[in-house]
Amino acid sequence: MTVMRTRQAVIAALSDELESDPSVFLMGEDIGSGGPFKATEGLIERYGANRVIDTPISEMAFLGAGVGAAAMGMRPVVEMMFIEFIGVALDQLTTQGAFFRYLSRGSYQVPLTIRAAAGAGLGFGCQHSQLLDQWFRGNAGIAVVVPSTPQSMYGLLRSAIRSNDPVVVLEHKALYGERGDVVTGETGIIPIGRAKVLQEGTDVTIVSIGRSVLTASAAAKGQDSWSAEIIDLQTLIPWDMNAVVDSVAKTGRLVVVEEGSFSGGWGSEICAKVVSELWGKMSAPPLRITSPDAPIPYAQNLEDRYLPSVEYIDSQIQELISTGKCPSPWWEGGNK
Amino acid sequence: MSTSLDRRRLLSTPLGRLDRMVEIRMVEESIQKLYNDGHIRGSTHLANGQEAVSVGIASVLKSTDVVTCTYRGHAVALSLGISPEGVLGEICGRKIGCAGGIGGSMHLMDASVGLMPTFAIVGAGLPVALGVALAAKLKNTDDVAVTVFGDGACNIGAFHESLNMASIFKLPLIFVIENNLYGEYTRINLSTPIEDLANRADSYAMRNDVVDGQDLEAVITAMTAAVAHARAGNGPSLIEMKTYRYSGHSRSDPATYRPEGELDRWEKRDPLAIAAAKLIKDGIVSENGFLEMKSEISNRVDRAIETVLASAAPDQDSIFKHVSA
Numbered sequence: 316m317t318v319m320r321t322r323q324a325v326i327a328a329l330s331d332e333l334e335s336d337p338s339v340f341l342m343g344e345d346i347g348s349g350g351p352f353k354a355t356e357g358l359i360e361r362y363g364a365n366r367v368i369d370t371p372i373s374e375m376a377f378l379g380a381g382v383g384a385a386a387m388g389m390r391p392v393v394e395m396m397f398i399e400f401i402g403v404a405l406d407q408l409t410t411q412g413a414f415f416r417y418l419s420r421g422s423y424q425v426p427l428t429i430r431a432a433a434g435a436g437l438g439f440g441c442q443h444s445q446l447l448d449q450w451f452r453g454n455a456g457i458a459v460v461v462p463s464t465p466q467s468m469y470g471l472l473r474s475a476i477r478s479n480d481p482v483v484v485l486e487h488k489a490l491y492g493e494r495g496d497v498v499t500g501e502t503g504i505i506p507i508g509r510a511k512v513l514q515e516g517t518d519v520t521i522v523s524i525g526r527s528v529l530t531a532s533a534a535a536k537g538q539d540s541w542s543a544e545i546i547d548l549q550t551l552i553p554w555d556m557n558a559v560v561d562s563v564a565k566t567g568r569l570v571v572v573e574e575g576s577f578s579g580g581w582g583s584e585i586c587a588k589v590v591s592e593l594w595g596k597m598s599a600p601p602l603r604i605t606s607p608d609a610p611i612p613y614a615q616n617l618e619d620r621y622l623p624s625v626e627y628i629d630s631q632i633q634e635l636i637s638t639g640k641c642p643s644p645w646w647e648g649g650n651k
Numbered sequence: 652m653s654t655s656l657d658r659r660r661l662l663s664t665p666l667g668r669l670d671r672m673v674e675i676r677m678v679e680e681s682i683q684k685l686y687n688d689g690h691i692r693g694s695t696h697l698a699n700g701q702e703a704v705s706v707g708i709a710s711v712l713k714s715t716d717v718v719t720c721t722y723r724g725h726a727v728a729l730s731l732g733i734s735p736e737g738v739l740g741e742i743c744g745r746k747i748g749c750a751g752g753i754g755g756s757m758h759l760m761d762a763s764v765g766l767m768p769t770f771a772i773v774g775a776g777l778p779v780a781l782g783v784a785l786a787a788k789l790k791n792t793d794d795v796a797v798t799v800f801g802d803g804a805c806n807i808g809a810f811h812e813s814l815n816m817a818s819i820f821k822l823p824l825i826f827v828i829e830n831n832l833y834g835e836y837t838r839i840n841l842s843t844p845i846e847d848l849a850n851r852a853d854s855y856a857m858r859n860d861v862v863d864g865q866d867l868e869a870v871i872t873a874m875t876a877a878v879a880h881a882r883a884g885n886g887p888s889l890i891e892m893k894t895y896r897y898s899g900h901s902r903s904d905p906a907t908y909r910p911e912g913e914l915d916r917w918e919k920r921d922p923l924a925i926a927a928a929k930l931i932k933d934g935i936v937s938e939n940g941f942l943e944m945k946s947e948i949s950n951r952v953d954r955a956i957e958t959v960l961a962s963a964a965p966d967q968d969s970i971f972k973h974v975s976a
Contacts, residue, residue: 345836351694351903371806371842372773372834396835399772403808438692438744440755442771609974613755614744615692616964646971 316498322491324465325354325430327499328472329392333362336390339476340366342377343394343430350396352432352491374400378429379407382481385427386415390476397439398431398447398485405450412481413456427482428475434487434526435574435622441610444618446525446575448551451483458482458507459552461525465495467549470505478507485551487526510555512562516544518636519568522559522585524548527623531572534628541636543570551581559585560592567598570632572623573605577644580605599639604631607646620645627651655764659732662710665935666944668867669926671709672702673945675726676923677952678735679898682725682742686902690743690960695756698726700897703922704829705730707870708797711878715792717765717783719776720799722757723829723896724769727799732764735955745962752965773834774807776800777826781813784824784887795823795881803834805848814889818855823881825874826852826889829864831896836908852889864892865922868929894922 319327332339341355341362347369349356359367370377374395381393395401401408412425435444451457460475460482462468468486475482497503505511510522513532518541523531528547535543544562548554563569569589571582586601604623612618630650634642643649661667679699685691698705701723709730712718720727728738733749741748742756749761750768760768767783770776780798787794804810805828817824828848832839845851852859858880862873870892877888895917899906930936936944 348836348908350836351901369837369841371837372803373806373808375808402772403774438755440693440757440771441753442757443693607970609970610753612753612965612970613693613758614752614965617744617753617967617970620967621970 316496318494319465319497320491321462321465321468321493322352322354324468324497325472325486326356326358327497328469329355329358330361331499332473332476333358333366338388339390339392340368341392341394342368342370342381344370344372344396346394350394352488354486354491355394374404375407378404379411381427382407382412382415382425385412385425386423390426390428392428392430392476395429395431397443398433399442399445401429401431401450408481409451409454409457413454416456416480424479425481426479428484429481430472430484430486432488433485434489435611435618436489436526438613438615438618440613444611446485448485448581449575449579452552452581456480457552458550459485460507460550461485461487462549463490463525463528463547465493465497466503467505467547469497469499470503471507471549473504474507482507485525489526505549508550508553508555510558511547511549512558513545513547514543516542516566518542518566519570519632520544520546520559520562520566521570521572522546522548523572524551525574527572527574530623530625531628534625534632538629541632543632554585556588560589563589563593564596567596568635569597569601570635571601571603572628573603574622575606576608577603577605578608599635600641602631602635602641604628605644607644655732655734655737655761656714658734659709659714659764662706662730665930668706668710669930669936670944670948671706671730672867672923672926673948674735674952675702675705675729677948678729678738679725681739681952681956685739685743685956691756692744693755694901694903695742696723696901697898698723698896700917700922701829701831701864701894702726703867703870703926704827704864704892704894707867708799708827708874710871711874712765712797713794714764715794716797717767717794718797718799719767719780719783720769721773721776721801722769722771723801724759725756728759728761728766728769731761731766733759733761733766735952736958737761739955740959740962743959744964745959746965747959747962751969753969774800774804774809777804777809777813780824781817781822784817784822785820787823788820793882795825795878797825797827799827799829801834802828802830802832802839802843802848805851806834806842814852814855814857817887818857821884821886823884824887825877825881826887828889828891829894830891831894833896833900835900836904838908847891849889849891857887857889859889859891861891861893864894865920865925867922867926
């Protein structure tokens with residue numbers, strides 16, 4: 316076990332895969348120099364420019380090249396410096412790569428990993444702060460993982476690279492500097508599609524992902540008015556239904572904490588499924604704690620307000636438990 | 652208080668243009684300290700070294716012409732007329748910022764001087780400028796669109812698609828490449844197989860020009876010709892400005908990848924020094940006069956910073972304003 320920062324866990328996972336599988340290679344803008352978050356630092360020196368390939372600013376070309384190379388048996392790891400940059404290239408993944416296996420009746424597979432810095436909280440403004448998991452929803456064939464710790468970054472990224480289908484790894488940029496214990500090697504690998512129960516509890520199941528797991532955990536920590544079972548989904552698509560349904564069957568309440576906007580958020584999917592499974596057995600309606608339907612603002616006071624805070628999560632959950640009803644969100648006059 | 656349009660009009664004299672170039676330099680140079688003091692979040696992309704390009708562009712445009720520009724946009728915003736308070740206020744996330752503090756460094760704007768919100772995605776401003784030019788043609792005005800982007804954007808699909816369409820539709824659009832030799836952290840020779848990016852226009856049968864972007868007079872001459880060509884209904888141009896950014900790509904980039912001596916060589920052709928020397932030689936300003944001018948601008952920028960730092964954060968309800976109609 317080693318203590319490392321999340322960005323170092325990225326480097327460790329990439330390095331271990333480059334080391335163990337000659338078909339793995341990296342491709343993206345400025346990855347040789349480590350990029351703005353230093354998440355690929357040192358790899359070009361170790362593995363050379365044939366396996367750590369710097370590209371022009373041509374996302375459509377290099378993401379599509381990732382699809383093509385993957386279909387030929389390579390395992391490309393393509394980096395989008397910020398997840399928004401995939402917008403100009405999305406066709407190559409969601410309309411081409413995602414359907415290759417299906418259209419070729421299994422003749423081709425696309426073992427492609429897309430890594431990208433994502434998420435809000437650092438003042439990058441509305442075009443560099445989104446999580447954008449919803450861009451990969453509704454195109455069967457793509458998996459999406461969202462690490463929350465250095466360990467899950469290491470373990471999920473290695474699984475992504477080993478997957479035989481496209482996997483998008485949304486790396487929360489506010490977590491790159493966070494430290495934690497990491498078990499490397501085979502035992503440190505975390506399978507795609509499996510959630511992790513971070514703590515057991517009795518009153519409410521909190522389901523979250525990425526950086527929001529940390530906010531939700533902070534809200535639950537030292538809490539004496541309610542006891543939460545906290546589930547880090549780790550994989551958003553496909554998500555671990557059994558873990559969530561089993562937990563809510565026990566606690567009777569479901570709260571989903573999401574960083575993204577209310578409408579179209581992934582939590583709707585979770586809530587719908589859980590209600591379908593546990594209809595009549597829950598002691599409160601499912602509650603989604605999200606950001607409002609607005610672009611992510613730049614100014615610190617606005618971005619702090621925009622994202623679900625520890626205090627806000629606490630007060631929403633308290634009200635849910637005491638009234639048995641979903642409280643209004645803050646922007647509709649609910650708890651601040 | 653003067654408006655952005657008032658400030659734009661100041662570019663009609665040689666002294667006004669020199670003044671603006673110095674102001675841009677001083678604003679850009681103030682940003683590191685503001686960042687270190689915790690007033691700026693996220694990232695900033697400075698354009699010090701590229702002042703002649705933005706001032707030259709703004710000098711030849713009407714206020715009804717429209718500019719789309721990249722996230723390296725502080726200089727273009729100041730050139731078009733936005734005040735130092737408006738630019739620094741936005742970068743510091745204050746209510747007095749030109750976008751009210753919701754945008755930040757990468758999203759400056761002022762419709763009164765034709766600056767659309769600057770684009771934080773490489774190449775994103777080109778297709779939009781195409782639409783601006785198309786609207787001018789359909790509405791039969793003599794307005795032009797200018798899209799300012801870097802050498803890095805020339806490898807994005809949107810560049811090629813936009814050049815082709817602008818050419819076949821004969822649109823009043825001027826594509827301005829600020830070729831500062833680096834796309835993000837990568838030197839142009841590692842990303843692009845040709846030296847003069849203007850040559851790419853040949854494939855689209857488009858008028859093009861390679862210009863010394865450190866020489867304000869050369870920029871103005873080239874832009875004047877391209878704008879006249881567009882206003883007369885003769886179609887688009889691609890103008891490549893050879894320039895250099897003195898800073899790294901963004902706040903987190905120390906630019907250690909630059910070959911030794913490259914920055915020094917470019918600083919010897921500093922656009923401010925070239926412009927000042929010409930005015931001194933022509934007797935338009937004395938050496939002392941230029942020093943006084945610099946001191947006055949330094950005070951102006953200091954006062955702007957004081958105003959910004961004393962100003963309020965945006966109101967909470969600005970999160971929800973203008974999200975939809």
